[in-house]
Amino acid sequence: MGEKVRIERSDGTAFGGWLSEPAGQARGNVVLLQEIFGVNHQMRGLCETYAAEGYRALAPALFDRVEPDVDLGYEPDDRAKGIALMQALAQDDVVADIGAALAALPAAPTAVIGFCWGGRLAWASAGKLGDRLACAVGYYGGGIAKQLDLKPRCPVQLHFGETDQSIPLSDVEAIRAAYPELELHVYPGGGHGFANAERSSFHRESSDLAFERTLAFLAGHL
Numbered sequence: 001m002g003e004k005v006r007i008e009r010s011d012g013t014a015f016g017g018w019l020s021e022p023a024g025q026a027r028g029n030v031v032l033l034q035e036i037f038g039v040n041h042q043m044r045g046l047c048e049t050y051a052a053e054g055y056r057a058l059a060p061a062l063f064d065r066v067e068p069d070v071d072l073g074y075e076p077d078d079r080a081k082g083i084a085l086m087q088a089l090a091q092d093d094v095v096a097d098i099g100a101a102l103a104a105l106p107a108a109p110t111a112v113i114g115f116c117w118g119g120r121l122a123w124a125s126a127g128k129l130g131d132r133l134a135c136a137v138g139y140y141g142g143g144i145a146k147q148l149d150l151k152p153r154c155p156v157q158l159h160f161g162e163t164d165q166s167i168p169l170s171d172v173e174a175i176r177a178a179y180p181e182l183e184l185h186v187y188p189g190g191g192h193g194f195a196n197a198e199r200s201s202f203h204r205e206s207s208d209l210a211f212e213r214t215l216a217f218l219a220g221h222l
Contacts, residue, residue: 015064020047028222029110033118036082038070109134130154135221145171161190
């Protein structure tokens with residue numbers, strides 16, 4: 001079972017997170033980067049999922065700078081609050097907290113895996129923290145096409161839904177054109193949030209295939 005943890009920043013302040021340990025020796029570390037709904041039931045469960053695959057999994061509470069212990073559902077009011085919290089944060093501050101999460105883990109090859117907002121943060125982490133990462137994985141990260149100047153400094157795998165109304169395929173193709181060496185997948189039946197079983201947009205076929213590809217990517221780099 002996972003547990004709440006405190007993650008220390010270099011300035012002596014701290015923020016929260018959820019940590020799940022594997023049953024045996026860890027194959028490596030994964031830092032799971034949240035959607036706009038906080039480290040909620042789904043994110044905590046995802047930590048357990050990756051721990052069951054042999055990885056030490058940490059989900060840092062990236063909203064703690066503005067509001068601690070955010071745990072939202074998926075109703076319109078939850079989404080509106082999550083967007084407001086996200087917009088209250090500077091990306092550089094959030095990436096610094098991701099760096100603190102990396103530092104809090106035992107020394108081992110480490111990946112970041114992000115979803116939605118976290119997918120964009122995984123891209124930013126690859127650009128700003130890539131020398132500390134074995135690889136980065138992003139699921140339906142919006143806004144990456146506007147951050148193509150953040151050249152990845154580690155291997156990157158990206159997943160997008162073909163029917164995602166918030167990320168046009170033109171953005172996906174812009175990413176592919178700028179960085180053709182990236183492993184980039186588009187899922188014909190998937191929309192935004194296709195890998196989250198607690199959202200109405202969940203698409204099992206896309207989710208299962210993306211998870212299989214993610215595990216293979218981790219196995220190749222961690």
